[in-house]
Amino acid sequence: DERTRVMMNGLLHHLDDEAAVGLLRMCGATSTVERIVTDDTVYLSRAGLNIVEQELVRSHPTRGIARYLVMVLGR
DSSP: OOOEEEEEESOGGGSOHHHHHHHHHHHHHSTTEEEEEEEESOOOGGGOOEEEEEEEEESSTTTOOSEEEEEEEEO
């Protein structure tokens, strides 16, 4: 299977906007990348990727203060 899947867990909010957008664009521009999955507190629409699926989850099932957006991104 020549398709590539990229998983980024809690990474994007540690990067400045330009670095995060650049990373997402680089992954999205690779012809073998089928999907990018990320769970983070941010979404950068400037990367030019579409949200294929999304779900909002808490950092802890009952008392989680932070909410993470779990996204499947694609072209």
